[in-house]
Amino acid sequence: MIKTFFDWLKQPMGMIAVGIAFLVLFSVAAFGLYQTQQAPEQPIQFPHKTHVAFGIQCLYCHPGASKGPSAGIPTQEKCWACHNQIQKTQTSALLAPLKDAVIGNTPIQWVPVAIVPDFVQFNHRAHIAAGRNCEECHGDLTQMTIYENPQVMNMGWCLNCHVEAAGEDQEKLIKLSDCGTCHY
């Protein structure tokens, strides 16, 4: 049985079938890959650009970035402090989830986008202290509605920047390219 199958594979029709099978597999893989790179569904279609356009600083909503490892997601209390003074909050369908969450006292389930795996210990504070600006990693949020990573956040990308930042300073290079700086 298996022998006849392999014999058939060597026939022209069999070759074509193998080719088609590979094409299908490849397309599925490509589609899957494409899917994973899409911004995830968020509970609220949060328009970063609108907020930035009002002149709100990144650190106003994400103050953790300057103090510690995690930038954090603002509390609903913080959202509401502004939004309950804005007429549109009461009427806009897009803002209904926020209203519901505040009234129902239920947390909004955000899907974090700019995150690193558990085995990476990333610290925002060190990067801010080194003079990096938010947009250098997170992209131009004046143009973004729902946040998307401007690039794949992988180790190569981290290291490129680290090596660049070290420049000619050997000691700094050692520190910034050390495995133990991020992995423990």
Added chain:
Amino acid sequence: MMATLSDLKISEVKLSGKEAGKWGMVIDQDICTGCQACVAACAMENNISFVGEEDAGYGRSMHWIRIERFWEGEYPEVKMTPNQPMMCQQCGQAPCEPVCPAFATVHSMAEELNLQVYNRCVGTRYCANNCPYQVRSFNWRDYERPEPLPNQLNPDVTVRRRGIMEKCTFCIQRIHRAQDQAKAEGREVVDGEFTTACAQACPASAITFGRTDDPASLVSQLMKRRSHGVKHLEELGTLPNVTYFKGG
């Protein structure tokens, strides 16, 4: 290039590497009571899994630090040797490092510690085979932590899963936290500002941790004040960074 160990005398090994590492530990066996507080503290700080009775019986328990005790003599002249807390010695020339095919156990140039990079580890266990101190532990399974036990996990330390080798890190997360804090305040890390989980818990203060390259630090002072410190298996040329005081 690499000479075999038998070709080298200790002094030459010492010359070939750096004499003093950066971080070091001093352990006073004379006052260690074997109470296991350090073992518990280490497990709580570093998210170490417990393995259960059966796996523990096979020697698969995940202790990053263990307290060894041996017997001398026979009853009634029997004596328990001074308790010996044993953890990764953070060797200057670590036998575990060159054998890792995945470069998962590498030497940190910046902190001069032996690192275990969990995401690189593929679980060959060569490093554990080659460790003369037998201080590496391997995740033989995904050990269960029933809810709500995971609530106590330390967010600063990676949670390891099956097939990963792990070992004492000298609480590198605490080193980084202290360095980060000091940098934010525009100063250097002060000796005694932070310490490892084991040293912090130790009721007998038998464990002291600090900078061995700083002559003013407490560890350097202790090593200087008391001349009889021993570094285990130093003759292998591993340049361990933990000094033991055996007797009184």
Added chain:
Amino acid sequence: MSEQFSRRDFLKLAGLGAATTAVLTGCGPASRYVKREPYMEMPEYTATGQSTYYATTCRECAAGCGLVVRTHQGRAIKTEGNANHPLNLGKTCARGQASLQGLYNPDRVTDPIKAGSPLPMDWDAAIQVVADALKNNKPEEVAFLMGMAPDHLFDLVSDLAKETGMNAPIRFGALGMFEARATLSQAAGNLFGEAGLPYFDVGGAQVVLSFGANFLETWLSPVSYTRGFTGLREAQTKQRGTLVQFEARMSATGGKADEWIPLRPGTEALVALAIGKLAAEIKGGAMPRAFAGVDVLDAASKSGIKLETLEHIAGMFANSAGALAIPGGAALGQSNGLEVAEAVLALNALADNFGKPGGMSISALAPDQTEYHRPASAKEMQDFIQKMAGGKFKVLFVHGVNPFFELPNSLGFHSASKNVAQLISFSTFRDETAREANYVFPDHHGLEAWGYQRVATGAMQPVLSGAQPVVSPFYNTRATADVMIAAAQLAGGSFAQALPYADEVEFLQTKVASLLGEADGSFSAPNPQTFMAYFQQYGGWWRNMDGRVAPSASGALNRSIKGDMAEFAGEGEFFFIPFVSPTLAEAGANKPWLQELPDPTTTVMWNTWLEMNPETAHELHIENDDVVRVVSDAGALELPVYVYPAIRPDTVAMPFGQGHTAYGRYAEGRGVNPNDLLGQHFNEAGDLAFAGMKVKIEKTGKKRPLSRLESIMGVYGEGLGEEH
């Protein structure tokens, strides 16, 4: 052809599959699998990604060490010692470290429960049950059995009892039983005219003779005594001190001793008196009456200690400027335990070390106390149980203690509890008492709770250690103090008058505010609210003074002390020594990491073992891991043998801590409980003569391997060799 589709092709196909999977799952942002819920309102003192630290008091034993708990986004993630706390100065023991595994234990009681009902109760109904129990029974029909911690709840219930004529709450704990606290305090009372818990300044001493005191393990205040031990060995200002341990089975403390003297059990009093006599002869002068009656040669032959050894130790003791003698552990848990304690305290009188550095004194009383309140002795518990059996109590409230496990079976708590109409447990965990109770109204875990604990011994200063919640309660539990206050209000009348508080915090504030005017405290405050805030912030309040009292030495040496040998119950040929497991103690068995800590002396994990001398084992043809039957005249147990090189050939020993029939998945059905072998034998002070049994050993032919760290160390260590 088919054989060519073998391993290689399979690997290729498998590799392709793996690659596809990797592409599909590995490359994308992991975000897809994570949801994040921000705080709705950020609690005060909390910031994203930042840890918050709270000072509180450890509740794993009654010592009252100060803790600082690291919390992160509302979760407790690490306990550390409170560096400013005078008792533990920033240090903790293993049990304190593992207390988080109690807080987040998967087998906690999540809601108030009525036995037999599948649905949880609500708290209003629960409080009604308590109120009815208080109101509908005569005051003398209501009893409280409480643990040695926390003290604030004991005070609250005491106030309630005083006001309403109910029985005063009775306190008990297995640790207190094995420490023989009643014996210690009565011996102090007999010798110095003032009962109190002796304090031994090990750190300042030069020569320490310990008669069975396991002060580096669980005895009284292990963290503070371990610090003292460091002082004994390491102090910069003096020579390295010597520790001599007299005990039949080498404890972890004995393992640290410079000389370990395996005397015959029951001869401790005799040996202490003999050493006293020899030392008094060396010192010269009149022979004190306490030691005059003893025959040194007789003591040597009975105890099995060579005369030269006794002379050498007496010489050390007499010639040292800092000589100290400590009674404790199994030496007190014998029929003549009180004499042992008196004889050893008399040695201190001989050394004339009372109140001196490196000497003995009476422990500092807590700031709000005028006399030492010890927990009930086993004898008093027996009276209590007899009352229970006689149907004297209609309601029994149990808090902070697990009597079904901690009391020896022979005392009959189990059957007596059947004669109590209503057994109400406040247990946090599903332990034996919770299983037997009619109602379980779970208290918060110690780290979720308010309170205070008096430091009974171990600190120089008088210390009232403060507790506050470090995290909000994880389950639908309620503070027992709050339940009692609410129930008392509901019951009305004198109950409501006894507890006129809105809640537990108001009660605490009222109690703690009595210290407000004190001048020499660790802090002062202008008003009760501020005082309470500081009390939480610093983890307690203590006086800046040495509160220890030097007992008067005058009478101590002029009493004659009997040097009889202890009497042993039972027909067996082996002395039986139960000891408290240094890692588990009485309530650690449900914490998986405490189970996985190797015992300091045997390195056994997760089980109970019987320690037996290699010579004895050889004679009986018993090897490691052979299951034997241990029979006393009170019961029998089967458990595996650990061949232990440092125990007398005529003695066997067993740790206490395992053998639970409930108490959650990590404790249940694991090991055995040596209490099952203990009969109703007491010493003169009423403490249980737990080391006063003789047992028989019978072989069963079964084997049960013990998990040990030794000899199978390391990843590939199996068969690493017995030489380890």
